[in-house]
Amino acid sequence: MKTLFASLVVLVLLAWGRDVFVAGAAGGGSLPWAVRQEGLYLSGLLSVAMMSLAMFLAARPTWLEGPLGGLDRMYRTHKWAGILAVGFAALHWLIEMSSDILKAVIGREGRMPEGKYNGLLEVLRDLAEDMGEWAIYAVLAMLALTLWKRFPYRPWRFLHQAMPVLYLMLAFHAVLLAPTDYWAQPVGGLLALLLCAGVYGSVHSLAGHIGRSRQVSGTIVAVERPAADIVAVRCRLDGGWRGHRPGQFAFVTFDPKEGPHPFTIASADRGDRTISFQIKALGDYTRNLPDRLQTGQAVKVEGPYGRFDIARRNPRAQQIWIAGGIGVTPFLAWLESLQARPGEAPVADLHYCTRDREADPFVARLKSLCDALPGIRLHIHSASQGGVLDAASMVAEKDSARLTEVWFCGPQGLAESLKKGLQASWRGKFHFHQEAFEMR
Numbered sequence: 001m002k003t004l005f006a007s008l009v010v011l012v013l014l015a016w017g018r019d020v021f022v023a024g025a026a027g028g029g030s031l032p033w034a035v036r037q038e039g040l041y042l043s044g045l046l047s048v049a050m051m052s053l054a055m056f057l058a059a060r061p062t063w064l065e066g067p068l069g070g071l072d073r074m075y076r077t078h079k080w081a082g083i084l085a086v087g088f089a090a091l092h093w094l095i096e097m098s099s100d101i102l103k104a105v106i107g108r109e110g111r112m113p114e115g116k117y118n119g120l121l122e123v124l125r126d127l128a129e130d131m132g133e134w135a136i137y138a139v140l141a142m143l144a145l146t147l148w149k150r151f152p153y154r155p156w157r158f159l160h161q162a163m164p165v166l167y168l169m170l171a172f173h174a175v176l177l178a179p180t181d182y183w184a185q186p187v188g189g190l191l192a193l194l195l196c197a198g199v200y201g202s203v204h205s206l207a208g209h210i211g212r213s214r215q216v217s218g219t220i221v222a223v224e225r226p227a228a229d230i231v232a233v234r235c236r237l238d239g240g241w242r243g244h245r246p247g248q249f250a251f252v253t254f255d256p257k258e259g260p261h262p263f264t265i266a267s268a269d270r271g272d273r274t275i276s277f278q279i280k281a282l283g284d285y286t287r288n289l290p291d292r293l294q295t296g297q298a299v300k301v302e303g304p305y306g307r308f309d310i311a312r313r314n315p316r317a318q319q320i321w322i323a324g325g326i327g328v329t330p331f332l333a334w335l336e337s338l339q340a341r342p343g344e345a346p347v348a349d350l351h352y353c354t355r356d357r358e359a360d361p362f363v364a365r366l367k368s369l370c371d372a373l374p375g376i377r378l379h380i381h382s383a384s385q386g387g388v389l390d391a392a393s394m395v396a397e398k399d400s401a402r403l404t405e406v407w408f409c410g411p412q413g414l415a416e417s418l419k420k421g422l423q424a425s426w427r428g429k430f431h432f433h434q435e436a437f438e439m440r
């Protein structure tokens with residue numbers, strides 16, 4: 001993600017720098033006014049670049065799952081691109097507002113010459129200025145709601161649907177107010193490319209086409225309640241389902257009014273188009289889900305997505321697999337997929353962290369799956385019995401000088417503390433693969 005952002009910033013800087021320093025676009029005014037003018041353009045360009053990236057990623061281009069590490073990470077990149085875009089937009093707005101200060105301090109003398117526009121173009125440019133300003137206020141408000149985690153997800157998602165419209169307003173602002181000389185320079189080419197990518201994402205989103213090519217219908221064939229806060233659902237999908245890799249997830253719509261929610265496919269692909277989900281009551285919708293589901297009910301599934309795939313493990317690396325609570329679901333799919341060919345199962349330590357092993361619905365299932373796989377050592381860490389997993393115990397148990405892969409799915413707090421602990425004490429190289437159960 002950081003490399004992608006850095007590359008985009010460098011590209012914008014190069015294109016803008018060429019226009020300023022090679023084509024000499026900043027001439028004609030005094031230094032403070034020229035700096036203000038170019039600061040305005042550069043912050044605008046950077047904001048458009050980040051916002052276009054965010055909009056393009058919102059269209060779920062599956063071919064980018066590989067380079068970006070899966071759809072969950074793609075959404076994190078989308079979120080950070082959005083945050084950076086709003087930051088640059090706010091800077092752009094502040095620079096625009098700075099003209100009054102400059103006038104007061106150094107006077108109007110030395111102002112950059114303004115282009116002459118009239119007729120329809122002048123009207124459109126005025127409109128573009130206003131649109132840019134309204135859109136900036138709206139995206140700032142959206143950012144505040146996104147970062148304010150206590151704001152409920154459902155109204156947030158409803159409001160977030162306005163983003164494509166706000167993007168189109170900002171694109172209109174950029175096209176009309178970008179300096180005319182840009183369109184004959186590489187910076188104009190880059191701006192046009194970015195706007196095309198962003199407009200594609202916006203239109204795709206407004207037309208309701210996101211993920212449509214991966215949507216299939218199906219029917220619920222079984223509903224079980226393995227624990228008070230878990231519902232297990234098995235679905236049979238229609239012919240369009242292309243199968244899945246163990247560890248992938250899908251967006252599942254049980255109720256069209258509620259819309260899709262992401263859940264990991266907690267079973268292996270048996271080639272019969274049946275898939276199952278283990279869903280924990282983590283919020284309002286999932287809490288009431290068991291009462292709303294019944295056998296024979298229609299379901300819509302979009303996917304599969306994700307790169308938390310056992311086939312991606314490095315066969316030379318020591319394997320540590322860590323599941324926290326409902327984060328066990330991708331590992332259930334991994335272990336199930338290995339049952340048919342236990343000889344191919346890698347040597348791995350699977351740590352399952354649960355609140356109480358006696359009441360946990362997955363402990364027995366994990367044991368029976370691991371019994372058939374001699375290479376997999378199962379460790380149950382039950383908090384109520386004092387069993388807490390920490391980085392120090394992992395370092396003590398394993399050869400910390402060896403190349404190691406940690407595959408983690410569970411609470412963010414546990415991921416961070418383990419990663420921090422391992423970074424401090426692991427002697428060799430380790431890769432931390434994480435499936436994020438959060439997209440906002």
Ligand SMILES: Cc1cc2nc3c(=O)[nH]c(=O)nc-3n(C[C@H](O)[C@H](O)[C@H](O)COP(=O)(O)OP(=O)(O)OC[C@H]3O[C@@H](n4cnc5c(N)ncnc54)[C@H](O)[C@@H]3O)c2cc1C
Pocket residue numbers: 072152153154249259260261262263264265266278279280281282283284285286287326329436437438439440
């Ligand atoms: C890749 C992935 C795989 C997941 N796999 C599982 C699984 O196997 N089992 C399981 O129990 N849970 C899983 N989750 C979590 C599950 O999606 C949320 O717990 C569920 O959507 C919460 O909905 P709610 O309305 O009950 O809770 P809320 O309180 O409304 O939401 C809690 C959080 O869940 C997320 N969320 C809610 N609705 C959506 C939505 N429509 N789209 C995206 N995110 C949403 C948001 O981050 C929100 O802050 C997974 C999440 C992701 C991203």
